[in-house]
Each structure stands twice: as structure tokens, then as C-alpha cells.
Amino acid sequence: MGKLDNKVAIVTGGSRGLGEATVRLFAREGAKVLLTDVLDVEGEALAAALGANVRFMHHDVSKEAEWQSVVAAAESAFGLVSVLVNNAGIAQSGPMETLSESEYSRVIAINQTGVFLGMKSVLASMRRTGGGSIINVSSIYGLRGSPQTIAYTASKFAVAGMTKAAAMELAPDRIRVNSIHPGFFATPMALGNQAVVDTVLPLVPAGRLGDPDEIAQMALLLASDDMKYATGAEFVVDGGFTTY
Amino acid sequence: MDRMKGRVALITGAARGIGAATARRFVEEGALVLLTDLLDAEGEALARSLGANARYLHHDVTRAEDWARATETVTTAFGGLNVLVNNAGILAAQTPIEQTEESDFRRVMDVNVVSVFLGMKAAAPAMKASGPGAIINLSSVAGIIGTANTAAYTASKFAVRGLTKSLAMELAEFGIRVNSVHPGYVDTKMIADMIPAEHAEAFRSSASPLGRLARPIEIANMVLFLASEESSYATGSEFIVDGGFTCH
Ligand SMILES: NC(=O)c1ccc[n+]([C@@H]2O[C@H](COP(=O)([O-])OP(=O)(O)OC[C@H]3O[C@@H](n4cnc5c(N)ncnc54)[C@H](O)[C@@H]3O)[C@@H](O)[C@H]2O)c1
Ligand SMILES: NC(=O)c1ccc[n+]([C@@H]2O[C@H](COP(=O)([O-])OP(=O)(O)OC[C@H]3O[C@@H](n4cnc5c(N)ncnc54)[C@H](O)[C@@H]3O)[C@@H](O)[C@H]2O)c1
Numbered sequence: 001m002g003k004l005d006n007k008v009a010i011v012t013g014g015s016r017g018l019g020e021a022t023v024r025l026f027a028r029e030g031a032k033v034l035l036t037d038v039l040d041v042e043g044e045a046l047a048a049a050l051g052a053n054v055r056f057m058h059h060d061v062s063k064e065a066e067w068q069s070v071v072a073a074a075e076s077a078f079g080l081v082s083v084l085v086n087n088a089g090i091a092q093s094g095p096m097e098t099l100s101e102s103e104y105s106r107v108i109a110i111n112q113t114g115v116f117l118g119m120k121s122v123l124a125s126m127r128r129t130g131g132g133s134i135i136n137v138s139s140i141y142g143l144r145g146s147p148q149t150i151a152y153t154a155s156k157f158a159v160a161g162m163t164k165a166a167a168m169e170l171a172p173d174r175i176r177v178n179s180i181h182p183g184f185f186a187t188p189m190a191l192g193n194q195a196v197v198d199t200v201l202p203l204v205p206a207g208r209l210g211d212p213d214e215i216a217q218m219a220l221l222l223a224s225d226d227m228k229y230a231t232g233a234e235f236v237v238d239g240g241f242t243t244y
Numbered sequence: 245m246d247r248m249k250g251r252v253a254l255i256t257g258a259a260r261g262i263g264a265a266t267a268r269r270f271v272e273e274g275a276l277v278l279l280t281d282l283l284d285a286e287g288e289a290l291a292r293s294l295g296a297n298a299r300y301l302h303h304d305v306t307r308a309e310d311w312a313r314a315t316e317t318v319t320t321a322f323g324g325l326n327v328l329v330n331n332a333g334i335l336a337a338q339t340p341i342e343q344t345e346e347s348d349f350r351r352v353m354d355v356n357v358v359s360v361f362l363g364m365k366a367a368a369p370a371m372k373a374s375g376p377g378a379i380i381n382l383s384s385v386a387g388i389i390g391t392a393n394t395a396a397y398t399a400s401k402f403a404v405r406g407l408t409k410s411l412a413m414e415l416a417e418f419g420i421r422v423n424s425v426h427p428g429y430v431d432t433k434m435i436a437d438m439i440p441a442e443h444a445e446a447f448r449s450s451a452s453p454l455g456r457l458a459r460p461i462e463i464a465n466m467v468l469f470l471a472s473e474e475s476s477y478a479t480g481s482e483f484i485v486d487g488g489f490t491c492h
Contacts, residue, residue, distance in 0.1 A: 205412065206477060214475075
């Protein structure tokens with residue numbers, strides 16, 4: 001008996017990192033999962049390893065037309081959708097004077113517009129399901145400032161705000177919308193910048209980076225029927241980083 | 245069924261409401277639980293119905309000597325202490341500040357805040373000795389936003405939030421995580437007593453954007469997550485379960 005038996009979930013950016021851990025845990029808990037990403041080789045391999053209840057589809061979250069195909073594919077493979085994890089995202093770092101408008105816009109397109117398009121595209125399916133749970137992966141940088149991350153921080157604050165607006169708009173449909181705010185986790189994104197890891201690690205009260213499974217567990221709780229009264233809230237899992 | 249297997253927990257105010265639902269969920273998931281409260285008949289009956297892994301103890305959370313007895317009882321009965329849930333609390337009468345008695349204000353601070361301080365102080369030695377653990381403090385949406393005529397309750401629930409953060413920093417190095425839970429309106433006696441029967445229906449449907457009150461088990465499931473190893477990287481944070489009440 002899994003916590004997500006009979007549920008159909010879409011997880012974006014599911015080929016690696018936090019998304020991969022979420023796909024693995026959701027599948028273990030009985031969900032049927034469509035994982036999407038721009039990394040086809042890793043995504044195909046993960047889906048193949050997890051069996052018939054997990055499929056991969058190529059998907060750029062910043063493209064509205066692709067979202068329509070993704071939702072249609074999830075419905076035809078597995079049935080009506082009840083869980084969406086908007087996890088895909090890209091990092092950005094560097095002083096703002098060297099950040100071009102097109103680089104800024106690309107971060108916004110993927111991290112922010114991608115979340116809007118995902119919520120918009122999955123709505124009709126969730127309404128027919130009779131409700132659902134949307135989980136938007138923001139960041140501690142969706143709550144606090146940090147230097148040299150102007151586009152990333154803008155996009156992650158936007159995700160927290162959109163989550164609340166959508167939660168209020170969709171409550172009558174019993175579609176719950178919450179944001180998760182990870183601290184620093186051992187994924188290719190974070191480990192890709194050793195200088196950042198070295199700087200932040202001493203600042204984490206827990207004394208270590210998070211394990212991707214620790215975000216997957218938070219997403220699982222929010223996706224499950226155990227949390228049917230939670231909507232519009234921020235769920236921080238950061239080893240105490242924003243406590244001080 | 246074993247998310248709390250072998251974990252020892254102390255839950256205050258566990259005779260009814262959110263505390264009772266939490267005790268039930270913990271035992272279902274394999275925990276050994278000491279339930280404490282002032283309501284002995286209800287507490288004893290609940291503990292009996294939960295079987296050998298649950299015990300009940302009379303415990304006034306405002307009294308340090310009662311806390312000493314509670315931590316002594318739980319460690320003797322179950323061999324340690326991994327999880328403390330500071331759930332006992334009271335709601336003050338809703339009154340404008342001019343009509344709020346100083347003694348009532350102090351009473352609410354005593355039951356809702358001093359209790360949490362005493363509880364963490366009393367439990368810390370046993371918890372440190374028992375390895376990784378978790379403390380969950382019941383604040384409220386009243387610890388997030390302001391409402392009129394609730395000065396004492398609001399002050400008390402903001403204080404719980406602050407206590408939580410300070411202890412999260414202090415206990416991190418011992419592997420003890422400390423978080424607060426912030427329910428919206430929950431269908432318990434606390435709320436039933438607050439709302440006149442003739443307004444109950446209207447109150448329920450306007451209690452949150454989801455159009456209903458929370459069921460106690462919906463808060464218990466949040467507490468369970470924070471008590472279990474599933475939340476092993478969460479500390480010092482506020483976990484809001486309010487049907488969207490604080491989104492606006
Ligand atoms: N790792 C951390 O410390 C951390 C902290 C806070 C927030 N986050 C957030 O968590 C999410 C996952 O991050 P991660 O650490 O696993 O990163 P990651 O880089 O390891 O994984 C992100 C995945 O998203 C995919 N992706 C990127 N652009 C895409 C697009 N346009 N369409 C579809 N997929 C796309 C990538 O190919 C990759 O597989 C991101 O939103 C990130 O901002 C991560
Ligand atoms: N019900 C809600 O809507 C709601 C909302 C937000 C927060 N909360 C909080 O959740 C917690 C539980 O509330 P509930 O709704 O289950 O209330 P409840 O009144 O049903 O239960 C509270 C329990 O605490 C016990 N208690 C009171 N004073 C005590 C003392 N001095 N020592 C020991 N036990 C004592 C009571 O006997 C009772 O069994 C409280 O801290 C409350 O403030 C409740």
C-alpha cells in the first residue's frame with residue numbers, strides 16, 4: 001500500500017537531482033509518473049530502470065505547446081493527472097553588471113514562466129480528477145536575498161508568490177498549491193559550484209548539505225492525501241539555514 | 245506502518261483534539277508514547293485504547309516539577325526520549341484590550357509559552373542522551389498574522405515561534421530538530437467553545453479558502469512528518485497547515 005496509489009504525477013526536471021529523487025520515491029509509493037526533462041539520455045535510462053509505471057518525455061518547461069503535449073501524454077498513458085511537481089530549474093550566478101538581458105530572461109522563462117505554464121496546463125486535467133496537488137520548487141532564495149543571484153532570486157520569489165495566488169484561485173476546485181524551499185542540496189546544480197558549497201556549508205546549522213531524498217519526502221507528503229488541508233504555504237527544508 | 249518504529253515520544257495536551265489525533269497516529273506508526281494532560285479520565289481512556297505502547301500521566305505543563313516527573317516517567321517506561329510535542333494550549337476569551345485582564349494575559353503566556361520553555365528545558369538532557377530527535381511546538385496561524393481582540397493568544401503563539409527558532413539553533417549540533425506547526429482553524433473543542441452554535445455553519449465555510457475547518461488528523465500528519473526521519477533536514481522552520489488562511 002503506497003501513499004500515492006492510483007495517482008498520476010508529472011515531475012519536471014526529473015532526469016537528475018531533486019527531480020530524480022522525487023520520481024524514484026513517488027514510483028516506490030505507487031504513483032504513475034511522467035518525468036520530463038531536456039536531458040533525454042538520463043531521463044530515458046531512469047524511466048527504463050523504474051518499470052512500466054514511469055515514463056520519460058522530452059520537455060522544455062518554458063514552451064507552452066510542449067506542456068500541452070506533456071499533459072496529453074500523461075493522460076493517455078496513465079489517466080487524469082492529480083499531482084504536478086514543477087521542479088525543473090536552472091542556476092545563475094555572477095555580478096549583475098555582467099548578466100545580459102537574454103540570460104536574465106532565460107532564467108525567468110524556465111524557473112518562473114515554466115511554473116506558470118505548468119499550473120495553467122494541468123488545471124483542466126486536475127479539475128476532472130476532482131482535485132489535485134501542485135508542488136512548486138522554489139528555494140531559500142525565494143525567501144531571502146543573496147549576492148550575485150539576481151535573476152535566480154527574482155524567479156524563486158516569483159514562484160513563492162505565484163503559489164499563493166494560485167492557491168487562492170484554485171481552492172474552490174480542491175487543487176492545493178504549495179511551494180518547497182530547499183536549502184543547499186547535493187545535486188549536480190549545487191555541486192557544480194564548489195566555491196558556493198565551500199562558502200555556505202559552514203553556515204548551515206545542520207552541518208551538512210541536504211540529501212535529495214529529503215526534498216522528495218517533503219514533496220511526497222504534500223502530494224499525498226495526508227495533507228489535504230495544506231495550501232498556499234511555504235515548506236522550508238534547509239537544515240536551519242534561514243533560521244538566523 | 246513503521247514511520248516511528250521504536251521512537252519514544254512525549255505529547256502534551258494529548259487527551260483530546262490535535263494532541264489525541266497525534267498520539268493515535270504516532271502509535272499507529274510504531275512509536276511508544278506518553279500522553280499527558282489535565283483531563284485524566286479522557287487521557288487514561290485514550291491511552292488504554294491505544295494499547296501497551298501508550299501510557300497516560302497527569303501533567304500540568306506550567307509546572308516544572310510536573311515536567312520533571314513526565315520526563316522521568318517516559319524514560320523509565322520506554323527507555324529514552326526522542327520526540328517532544330508541545331501541544332497543550334489554551335485560547336483566551338476574545339476581548340478588546342481594555343477588557344483583557346492582566347491575570348488572563350499572564351495565564352495564557354504561562355500555559356502557551358512558559359510551558360514550551362519548561363518542556364524543552366526538561367526534555368533536553370534525555371533527548372541529547374537518546375540520539376537524533378525532534379521537538380515540535382504547536383503555534384498557530386495566530387503566530388503568523390494578527391487578528392483583533394486576541395492580544396494574549398497572538399503574543400503567545402508568536403513567542404512559540406521564536407522559542408522554536410532559538411532552540412533549533414541551540415540543539416542542531418546534537419541532531420535535535422526543532423520546528424513549529426501553524427494550524428488554521430481545526431475542528432476541536434477549542435474552536436467549538438469559541439463559536440456560538442448558531443454561527444458554526446457560517447464559520448466553518450468561511451474558515452479558509454478550502455471552505456472548511458481542518459480535521460485534527462490533518463495536523464497530526466504534519467506533526468508526524470516532522471517527528472519522523474522523513475524530515476531529517478528540516479529545522480527551525482514554520483509548517484503552516486491552514487487551508488490557505490494566511491495566503492491573502
Ligand atoms: N540543489 C539545490 O541546492 C537547490 C536549492 C534550492 C532550490 N533548488 C531547485 O530545485 C530544483 C531542482 O534542482 P536540482 O538541484 O535538482 O538541479 P539539477 O540541475 O541537478 O536538476 C535540474 C533538472 O532540470 C532540468 N531542466 C533544466 N532546464 C529545463 C527546461 N527548460 N525544461 C525541462 N527541464 C529542465 C535539468 O536538465 C535537470 O535535469 C530547481 O528548481 C532548483 O532551482 C535546488
Ligand atoms: N483548534 C484550533 O483551531 C487550533 C488552531 C491553531 C493552533 N491550535 C493549537 O493546537 C494545540 C491543541 O489545541 P486543540 O485544538 O487540540 O485544543 P483542545 O482544547 O481540544 O486541546 C488542548 C488540550 O490541552 C490541555 N491543556 C490545557 N491546559 C493544560 C495544562 N496547563 N497542562 C496540560 N494540559 C493542558 C487540555 O486539557 C486539552 O486536552 C493548542 O496549542 C492550540 O493553541 C489549535
